Amino acid sequence: MSMSRRSSRADALPCNGHSFQSFLQLKQIASRRNYGLSALEFTPATQLELSRYVAENAQTERRTLCPVGGRTALHFGFSAPEPGVLVSMSQLNRLVDYPARDMTITVEAGMRIIDLQRTLAEQRQQLPIDIAQAERATVGGALATNTSGPRRFGHGTFRDYVIGISAIDAEGRLFKAGGRVVKNVAGYDICKLLVGSRGTLGILTQVTLKLRPLPETSAQLWMTVDSFTEIEDRLQRLLTSQVRPNAVEVLNPAAAALIVASARCELPTNAPVLCVGVEGSRREVDWQLDVLTQELTSIGVQECRQVRDHNADRIWESLTDFQTCADDPLTFEANLRPSQCMAFAERATQLGVAVQVHAGNGLVIGQLLDEAATIDHSTTILNELRPLARSQGGNLVVLHCDGEWKVRMPMCGDAEHSWPLMKQLKRKLDPQGLLNPGRFMDGAATA
């Protein structure tokens, strides 16, 4: 079996079975480069319809199912070993309930992130999670990939905001967990289990989120610093700063140049960059920028700029999209202890990687640039970095690469101690292996 097999075979799939057919509006779509996914597609209009379809499938055809939202992250993980059905969530995109004064919202999983954000902004509220490609990405897809961005330092991630879910398991059972109130400990917290589960445990149909007020404004302090060692010194000062940043980003010159270019801002990128974000009322933001400037700038800092208003918004967006912007051969993410990040970034820089670090959280996103356009070269670079990541309990996951390369890449990272347990749980919830099989926590052996 070749994991990298492309999807052309899917065109030959028959779509038969009458009762099966009754739920189906199967349509052929062009085979997709990279994804190894099928050409069959089912677009339910209600969660009930979806649940019937999945139940029927589990008993009859037993096709594998891949839920899809905005299709921005379908390349995550390994390619599907066999073609199945794409379950498009595009019509399950309704607002279910938005009691704004309770600061919660319930939406269907296919709602686009941008629509969610607009609805919330009308009430001066937000889901404070940075989600790349918000015009396309959906609530369900973002949640299933546990996506995040720079502001996770100040605001946390999906697990901190999801308070209720409805989902359909592989047997078609529509189930829910949690509820619509902000505090609730009744039953197992299956919401947490589904965050980041990549559509392998259930198809999310509805999500209830806890919300936050929109801050009046936000800004960044952007500084170029002599070396990563000097930045580490600043990061340590930040630990007991008087300021409470919402983001602490470090960029090497290659990444900084890409981000500044995509944000259409003029900022220095000729040395490693420390970019600290703050938010709040205008007064708070002014005060924080002043104090940060005093606390951080001394010998070792070359240039220091305040980024405000529209420029700040564009920088946020570029910092969020960096992880997805690659036409380049390969993008990876390493999760480390914050204290290891600068050494890792330095090594990656020497290897010619464009590096963004969510330094407060220990996450490093690296893009191998065009020079590394062969699988052998990419592998050499990763082989240098993986042991560094593993040395203190971290890991390195390839987010994006050429479909042909996947079998040789750590698409899910190296095996973690608890994977056997997770696989056991997967088998329990999806005994026939129908939901996104082979794409998650697999292939450790090939690593």
Next chain:
Amino acid sequence: MTTALAESSLSSARSQSMLDRLRAIVGKDGILADREDLLVYECDGYVVEKKCPDIVVFPTSTEQVVEVVKLCNEYQIPFVPRGAGTSLAGGCLPIGGGLMIALTRMKRILEINLRDRYAIVEPGLVNVHLTQALKGTGYHYAPDPSSQGACTIGGNFATNSGGPHTLKYGVTVNHVMGAEVVLPDGSIAQLGGTVEDVPGYDLTGLFVGNEGTLGICTKVIVKLTRDPAAYRTMLGVFETVTDATRAISEIIGAGIVPAALEMMDQGIVSALEQAFHFGFPLDAGAVLLIEVDGLEVAVDDEAQRIIALCKQTGAREVRQANTPKERQLLWKCRKQAFGAIGRLSPSYCTQDGVVPRTKLPEILEFITACGLRHDLRIVNVFHAGDGNIHPILLFDERNAEQVARVLLASDEILGKCIELGGSVTGEHGIGVEKISFMNKLFSPEDLAVMSLIRDCFNPKGLCSPGKMLPTSAGCGNEHVPKIKPGRRAAM
């Protein structure tokens, strides 16, 4: 020596051999098996139902926990973990007897790492001891249940505890990065870690709040939170409960997230006043204890906005704590509220329910009406900002007919919480107390998926049987009928 175990289903020869082997694992000081010694462990903070474990062991290491659990599997006897026993839902009740594994001797802080902002602790560590150990570092462990002077981090992990500052900072699960768990078959699972985003499913998130049904937590990796730079603490005095709840709704609705927002009604205030003479107005319908925190440049603005909103909704006055000492005094009265209830009534039952915050006026009116209907006195002190109510039903346990009315009223209040779109527990858990509500809150499908999860990790059902889920597949589940309401309070 007559052991309780000898009287249970195990033959005496077998029980003797089990005791010998347990002693070999935990040492003779690490085991209790005499009737009199076991009495202390017949219940936790939920005193309604009582049952002695056959044996209590006090392991001092993960390896010992593993050996003990393996032995239970070999002898096929049930086991239940216990921390400080402050559970208000009967989480520690040894249903079906068997072994109780008390974690209180595993209480070391294994590591504090400020650079990477985590601490690794053993499960028996008392919550407040971690905060004390962090004093002066600029960091703290955020979850602060009112029982924090006694309850353990392992217990907090198992019940996903909250506290007054949950409103802004989140509950236990938001502060746990990983854990070591001895699974019900005696194997060790390492969940999460000292780094974020460990590839795979978030089993850490699933295990927090499992109420001891998925294994025994032997280590917890917690996040450390930066201390706030400044606070402002206020006391809003209102004529009526309705005015106070409207103020809550206005504050949250205005996009302000205070660090804490707690309500006490007249019943509680007058009890507190009798007990401690804080100088509270006795004729006020309700008071709100409100705290904002953040940057020094911001807290005054925020406090002023809150004061204005309180006045708009009819606050008679809003007092501000001007010194740390005054702040401490305000918090002291909030935290001692339950101690004062003893003055009002010989017994009391604390309920724990949640409603959407805008439904607070409705649920409080319902509670008042419910009290009148059943001729019961009910007072309220609770985490208002989260919509997490704690009505306290006062009664005399010698009066059986009154006791029956308390049970009825509690059920009606929790039923109303469900009807208003809420939940029957915000922080105390299901335990044995609220099992009968699970199928009102969840559908058979929801419960089936939860059962699959439990059976995946706890297939023989030996670990904490009879808790949380209404039917317990694969093990003898003797459900304890509810005869009396709980008496302890919690806030």
